[in-house]
Amino acid sequence: MDIFVGNHFQGRIQDCFSRLTIGAARADLWRLLVLYREGGIYMDVDAHLVWPVNSLLRDDPSExxxxxxxxxFTNYFLASSPGNPWIxxxxxEVLRRIEDVQTNNVYHITGPGVMDDVLAGSSCNVLRMEEVCLHGNFTNKYFQYIDNVDGHWITAKKTRAAVRPR
Structure with missing residues (x-):
């Protein structure tokens, strides 16, 4: 993630990214950056499609x-063309929230809370999750964070700041 951001998003974005201390927050911003630059489909490792991907893309949606x-909104699944204006x-908004930290809650700094605030009521392409992709195939935090059981963002935010001060 650090190499990708350093290679493609130097300056303000790289600075904000480097201030994130919790892995989930870093992954939230990174997935947006990858989709903005490259386009594609992002899914959490514990998510699965309800239908084949071709059926989702048959109308050639931009997002x-x-x-x-x-x-x-959720961010466990995102699909976008490169340079998408919604992304x-x-x-x-994530950069603004990192620069002006108002909470230690990753959900609202980099996660779906940002999407709720930015996309609600917009004209972006929105589908219901149960029609596209389901989440939570690994519900045991031990298996999700086998290398660091305390690494889950809900646990991590209790012991450290999600955003490092400048």
Whole structure:
């Protein structure tokens, strides 16, 4: 992640990225940066598609964002063309939240909370998660974070700041 960001996003973005101390926050911003630069589909390792990917892409969408039954966005699955303006808006808001930290909650600094605030009510392409991709195949934190059981962002935010001061 550090090499990718250093090679493609020097300056403000690299500075903000380097201030993130929790792995999930770093992964949240990194996936947006990769999608913005390269385009593609991102899925968490413990997610799975409901239908073959070709069926999702048959109408050639510029982006696919998912919401749950409660209408809230998720970032465990994202699809985007390179240079997508919605992804750019999300990146810009994440950078703003890193530079002006108001919370220690990764969900609201870099995660789905940002998506709720930026994309709700917009004209971006939104699908329901149960029609596209399900999440949570690994529900045991031990298996998700086998190398660092305390590494889960919910645990980590209790013992350290999500964003390192300048």
């Amino acid at each position: 696919i964002f998912l919401v749950g039954k409660d209408g809230r 750019k808006l999300l990146i810009d």
